[in-house]
Structures are given as C-alpha cells and as structure tokens.
Amino acid sequence: MKTAIFPPAPPVGSSGTTTPPNPRCRWETASSGSISPRPALGGTTWASATERSIWKRGEAYRLTFQARADAPRNIHFLVQLGGPPYTRYSWDGSADLTTSMATYSQNFIMTKLDDPDAELVLFLNAAQTGTVYIDNVVLVKINNTVAEKNYPTVTPTVDRSNLILYEISPGSYSRGVWDHGEGLKDITAQLDRLRDMGINCIWINPIFLGEGMGYWTYDYYRISYKVGNINDMKELVWEAHKRNMLVIIDLVINHVWDQSPLFQDVERNGTASPYANFYFWDGEPGASNALRIPWDPTLPEINLDDAGAKAYMFDMAAYWVQKLDIDGYRVDVAMRLEAVSYTHLTLPTKRIV
Numbered sequence: 001m002k003t004a005i006f007p008p009a010p011p012v013g014s015s016g017t018t019t020p021p022n023p024r025c026r027w028e029t030a031s032s033g034s035i036s037p038r039p040a041l042g043g044t045t046w047a048s049a050t051e052r053s054i055w056k057r058g059e060a061y062r063l064t065f066q067a068r069a070d071a072p073r074n075i076h077f078l079v080q081l082g083g084p085p086y087t088r089y090s091w092d093g094s095a096d097l098t099t100s101m102a103t104y105s106q107n108f109i110m111t112k113l114d115d116p117d118a119e120l121v122l123f124l125n126a127a128q129t130g131t132v133y134i135d136n137v138v139l140v141k142i143n144n145t146v147a148e149k150n151y152p153t154v155t156p157t158v159d160r161s162n163l164i165l166y167e168i169s170p171g172s173y174s175r176g177v178w179d180h181g182e183g184l185k186d187i188t189a190q191l192d193r194l195r196d197m198g199i200n201c202i203w204i205n206p207i208f209l210g211e212g213m214g215y216w217t218y219d220y221y222r223i224s225y226k227v228g229n230i231n232d233m234k235e236l237v238w239e240a241h242k243r244n245m246l247v248i249i250d251l252v253i254n255h256v257w258d259q260s261p262l263f264q265d266v267e268r269n270g271t272a273s274p275y276a277n278f279y280f281w282d283g284e285p286g287a288s289n290a291l292r293i294p295w296d297p298t299l300p301e302i303n304l305d306d307a308g309a310k311a312y313m314f315d316m317a318a319y320w321v322q323k324l325d326i327d328g329y330r331v332d333v334a335m336r337l338e339a340v341s342y343t344h345l346t347l348p349t350k351r352i353v
Contacts, residue, residue, distance in 0.1 A: 057111070057261075058219060058261065059109070059142075060108070060110075061108060061141055062140045062142055063108065064103060065104055065105075066101045067095065068100055068102065069097040069099065072096070074097070075097055093106050109210075109259075144224075144228070146231050148230055148231065150234075151325075152238065156241045156327075158244060163201045165202070166197075166199040167205070168187055168202060170183035170204055170207060181225055181228060183227040184228035184229075188236045191239055191243055195244075195245060200246065201327075202240060202246070203249075203330050204249045205249075206332075207224060207250075208223065209222040209225070210224065211257065214226075216257035216298065217252050217257055220313075230324075234325070241325070247326050248328045248330055249326055249330070251330065253304070254293070254301060254331075255302060257298060257299060258300055259298075263279070270284065270285055273285070275308070277303065278302055278303060278312070
C-alpha cells in the first residue's frame with residue numbers, strides 16, 4: 001500500500017514540541033470561528049504531483065497528523081481539494097488542541113480529483129487568533145476489499161405478522177465511536193443477546209459507501225469501509241438466519257449525495273450523461289438547478305419516474321438481495337417519493353418485510 005507523507009517533518013523534541021518549527025507546518029489560524037464562507041487564508045499546500053498520483057476518486061483514505069497550539073484551543077480543519085480559491089471540500093472535522101503534540105486521525109472519501117492541479121490542503125480555523133503547529137502528516141488508502149466467501153442458505157421461519165424490529169447504526173454500534181470499521185462484526189457478536197430480548201428482525205442503517213451515517217450515498221455497489229466488508233455482512237445475515245431472525249437494510253433511493261459519480265457525471269457532461277434524467281431539473285440537465293431535499297442542499301432527489309433511474313435502483317436492490325441473502329428493505333424518506341413512483345414501487349426482493 002503506497003503512503004504519502006508530506007511534508008518531511010523535523011525532529012520532535014522530547015518535550016513534545018517541534019524544534020525547530022517547520023515553516024510549511026506553522027499555520028496562523030483565522031480570526032473567526034465560522035467556516036462559512038470557508039477561509040481562504042491560513043492554508044498551506046502540501047501535495048506534489050507525485051503524491052497526487054496515489055489518490056483515486058471514490059477511494060477512502062485516512063489522514064493522520066500531529067498537532068499542538070500555542071495555547072489550548074479548539075480548531076476546525078478542512079480537507080480541501082482543488083484551488084485556489086478552495087471552494088470545494090472533501091471532509092471537515094474539529095479537534096481540541098493542547099500545547100503538547102498529540103495525534104489526530106480522520107477517514108474520508110476522496111470525492112473530487114478532476115482538476116490537473118488538484119491539491120490536498122488543510123485549513124485551520126479557530127475562534128481566536130494564534131499559532132498552530134502541524135507535523136507528520138500521513139495519507140493512507142483504506143482498503144476493505146476481500147476475497148468473497150460463500151455462506152450456506154438458511155431460510156428463517158419468522159411470523160411476519162408479529163415482527164419486533166431493532167434498528168442499528170452499524171457505524172457506531174456497541175462502541176459509541178464512528179468509522180471504526182467493525183460495526184457489522186459487532187452486530188453479529190450481539191445476535192444472541194438481541195434474540196434473547198425477543199428481537200426477530202434487525203433493521204440496519206445504510207451499509208453502502210457514503211457519508212452522513214450512510215444516508216449520503218456515494219456508491220450503491222460498495223460496502224462502506226466504515227462498517228466492515230462484504231464478508232462481514234454475509235456472515236451477519238447467515239448467523240441471524242440461523243437464529244430465526246430477519247435482516248433488512250436501509251435503501252436510500254429518494255436522493256443521492258451530490259458528490260456521487262451518478263450526479264457528478266451529469267454536472268460534467270450535461271445531457272450527454274447517461275444519468276441526465278435521473279434528477280429533477282429546472283432547465284437543462286447539468287446546466288441548471290437540481291431539486292434537492294428541503295433539509296440538505298447536498299442531496300439531489302432522484303426521479304424514479306425516469307425508466308433509467310428506476311431500473312438502476314431496482315437492479316441494485318435485486319443485486320444485494322441475491323448477493324447478501326437479506327430479507328428486504330426499509331425505504332428511506334419514503335414520504336418524499338412522488339406519488340406515482342411510490343405507487344409502483346415494488347422492489348424485487350425475495351421476501352418483503
């Protein structure tokens with residue numbers, strides 16, 4: 001696995017402070033704590049063309065760095081791609097810095113890497129002016145691809161008229177922290193306890209690659225590194241069925257994340273995109289505004305009256321029923337689906353819950 005380390009860090013003294021400070025790692029924080037508009041000052045470009053060569057759109061990465069401040073403070077940092085003026089970002093987060101060096105880490109999906117001069121930039125923003133030192137910045141690709149296993153088919157005999165559902169967020173289940181990558185395994189480890197509680201149907205929140213606890217879908221055909229891998233999900237279903245428990249998963253087909261290739265392709269290619277009619281536009285696809293859900297402008301709504309969009313989503317739903325042996329779906333934001341689409345929303349599942 002290729003790793004980018006940038007910039008070359010100076011020695012870290014035994015006291016936990018960087019001596020001498022690396023000019024490329026010494027950042028003056030912005031004077032405002034607001035991140036809107038996103039600050040254009042205080043950022044330093046790190047990546048060279050060689051380092052950019054390891055980045056790939058749609059892949060997940062872990063960014064790790066060491067940091068300290070001249071005084072205890074909370075900072076908000078943004079991973080930006082492209083620029084200046086650095087108006088696009090791939091991930092943001094915050095950290096409580098102290099005067100001693102500490103390590104910070106965050107995972108994110110590389111969503112934008114179109115510009116030939118695209119660069120990875122880290123901005124710092126704080127509620128007060130001051131100096132922040134950053135060292136030992138490492139970017140590593142996260143790979144959850146595994147050799148796929150086959151599990152025996154077990155058919156549960158659950159009374160579907162008397163279901164007791166238990167909703168689980170796989171990204172944080174049982175640990176209270178997000179993105180640890182073991183959520184599906186953790187659920188499997190707790191199946192006996194859930195069964196003893198009387199649960200006979202597990203409803204799992206989105207497992208596909210995306211952000212926002214999975215509801216901002218990036219790729220419908222990939223299991224998210226945040227929850228595990230395809231074998232983890234197959235084993236979970238198999239073990240649940242052996243305990244006479246059903247498994248359904250969230251199906252997010254009312255909208256998609258606007259960083260998804262399904263939407264970005266339209267923004268780049270307009271009417272020539274095969275996905276041009278997947279969305280509701282107020283003019284020419286890709287050159288006008290797409291209808292987005294009222295509570296989040298990053299989620300364009302999908303037009304399930306379009307034959308191509310419906311075929312894509314239903315083929316995907318059928319694929320995962322066959323691949324994972326799941327028992328059905330819970331359709332997310334069903335109330336936002338157009339009446340005509342919802343009337344004909346008969347998902348191709350082998351057992352509808």
